[in-house]
Amino acid sequence: MSAVLTLDRVSRVHGEGASAVEALKSVTFTAAAGELVAVMGPSGSGKSTLLTLAGGLDSPTSGTVTVEGADLGSLGLKDRARMRRTAIGYVFQDFNLIPALTAAENVALPLELDGQRPRAARAAARLALDEVGIGHLADRFPDDMSGGQAQRVAIARAVVGERRLILADEPTGALDTETGEDILQLLRARCDAGAAGVLVTHEARHAAWADRVVFLRDGVVVDESGSAPVDALLDAGQGR
Amino acid sequence: MSVRQALLALLEQGPMYGYQLRSEFEQRTGGTWPLNVGQVYTTLTRLERDGLVAGAGADDEGHVVYRLTEDGHGEVATWFTTPVARTQPPRDELAIKLALAVTVPGVDVGRVIQQQRTATMKALQDYTRLKRSERGAERVDLAWGLVLDSLVFAAEAEIRWLDHCESRLRRAAREQSAAPASAPVQEEAR
Ligand SMILES: Nc1ncnc2c1ncn2[C@@H]1O[C@H](COP(=O)(O)OP(=O)(O)OP(=O)(O)O)[C@@H](O)[C@H]1O
Numbered sequence: 001m002s003a004v005l006t007l008d009r010v011s012r013v014h015g016e017g018a019s020a021v022e023a024l025k026s027v028t029f030t031a032a033a034g035e036l037v038a039v040m041g042p043s044g045s046g047k048s049t050l051l052t053l054a055g056g057l058d059s060p061t062s063g064t065v066t067v068e069g070a071d072l073g074s075l076g077l078k079d080r081a082r083m084r085r086t087a088i089g090y091v092f093q094d095f096n097l098i099p100a101l102t103a104a105e106n107v108a109l110p111l112e113l114d115g116q117r118p119r120a121a122r123a124a125a126r127l128a129l130d131e132v133g134i135g136h137l138a139d140r141f142p143d144d145m146s147g148g149q150a151q152r153v154a155i156a157r158a159v160v161g162e163r164r165l166i167l168a169d170e171p172t173g174a175l176d177t178e179t180g181e182d183i184l185q186l187l188r189a190r191c192d193a194g195a196a197g198v199l200v201t202h203e204a205r206h207a208a209w210a211d212r213v214v215f216l217r218d219g220v221v222v223d224e225s226g227s228a229p230v231d232a233l234l235d236a237g238q239g240r
Numbered sequence: 241m242s243v244r245q246a247l248l249a250l251l252e253q254g255p256m257y258g259y260q261l262r263s264e265f266e267q268r269t270g271g272t273w274p275l276n277v278g279q280v281y282t283t284l285t286r287l288e289r290d291g292l293v294a295g296a297g298a299d300d301e302g303h304v305v306y307r308l309t310e311d312g313h314g315e316v317a318t319w320f321t322t323p324v325a326r327t328q329p330p331r332d333e334l335a336i337k338l339a340l341a342v343t344v345p346g347v348d349v350g351r352v353i354q355q356q357r358t359a360t361m362k363a364l365q366d367y368t369r370l371k372r373s374e375r376g377a378e379r380v381d382l383a384w385g386l387v388l389d390s391l392v393f394a395a396e397a398e399i400r401w402l403d404h405c406e407s408r409l410r411r412a413a414r415e416q417s418a419a420p421a422s423a424p425v426q427e428e429a430r
């Protein structure tokens with residue numbers, strides 16, 4: 001498996017002097033093609049910081065972030081922006097939808113910015129909205145939607161097109177248990193089809209869809225759980 | 241778990257013999273709580289003695305088939321309309337272990353929590369993998385799917401509780417280290 005995302009000894013300090021916060025402390029992390037990795041940890045442990053660095057939305061204080069072989073730190077502004085539009089899909093913790101655009105326009109935007117014909121972009125957007133179960137809301141504006149519906153628009157925008165790296169910050173926060181599961185099913189399917197995925201979540205039930213679960217505490221990776229043989233399941237089931 | 245109630249409920253479908261009851265039970269619960277045939281027959285004997293089931297002859301291969309009596313039907317109806325009692329929580333080894341870990345000297349509680357969380361997360365990943373293959377299957381077995389969900393939610397609750405324990409411990413440790421000067425004063429006050 002080839003690494004789509006690599007963080008090599010990445011640190012990020014917010015602020016300066018006495019008020020400086022070391023949000024990440026020399027974290028090394030990879031996500032390979034076909035792999036879904038979940039990141040868990042208490043509030044303030046550095047999960048969003050890790051994700052914004054991986055998505056090229058922020059730069060590390062030290063260390064390197066590599067996406068598809070390209071060191072984000074040495075890319076020019078233009079190349080980095082292009083990478084963000086085409087290779088990386090990002091679901092923001094607070095959705096980040098554009099209120100003046102409909103659901104379909106929001107989803108089509110990254111494709112259009114990348115030079116796709118508007119009609120093709122809209123068609124792809126509608127397909128992505130169908131996939132998250134809100135195809136019928138394509139022409140609604142974000143403000144006229146429920147929190148869970150807006151969240152699904154944000155997810156559709158992140159998975160539309162051939163994204164190689166999907167980064168999702170609490171993508172199920174506003175969803176009920178069944179819809180949340182549908183979203184995980186979708187992320188899982190994208191990874192099974194060859195994308196690399198990183199999912200930040202507070203919900204263990206959702207993290208369990210990942211191949212690996214990484215636990216962060218105070219900016220440090222404290223623990224990791226990978227795949228276990230099925231025997232472990234029976235032991236766990238009978239122990240209680 | 242009450243094997244007795246489960247067997248009675250299964251017989252609502254129609255007369256069955258012991259092996260059949262066992263496989264019907266395991267089909268619904270995915271073998272999560274294995275039943276042995278001996279246990280099934282002993283239970284049937286007791287149910288017959290109590291007048292809740294009656295022998296209904298043998299099938300072509302000579303298996304003794306049981307059916308519900310009038311009282312048996314009544315018992316099933318009562319079971320389904322009575323909530324499962326929550327008054328006596330089952331003994332929970334993990335809760336007991338942590339309660340002891342925080343009081344017995346020399347135990348690295350943080351490590352106990354962390355190891356348990358990793359183990360429970362692994363189990364949760366396994367349940368989820370089973371669910372995924374379940375979803376892919378042509379005919380999703382609703383009963384087994386619900387049992388699996390119950391295991392998933394229980395494991396999730398355990399992880400949430402472990403996270404909660406960890407943050408409480410961290411807070412307690414912070415408070416202790418923040419108040420070393422006032423500690424002796426409290427001692428005097430007592
Ligand atoms: N722009 C910033 N300026 C100063 N401090 C920041 C900034 N962004 C994040 N931090 C600090 O960095 C630490 C990690 O924040 P981060 O947002 O990564 O946490 P998180 O794990 O995503 O938490 P949550 O679960 O609440 O979303 C926190 O202590 C936070 O206060």
Ligand SMILES: [Mg+2]
Nearest residue numbers: 047048049093
């Ligand atoms: Mg966050």
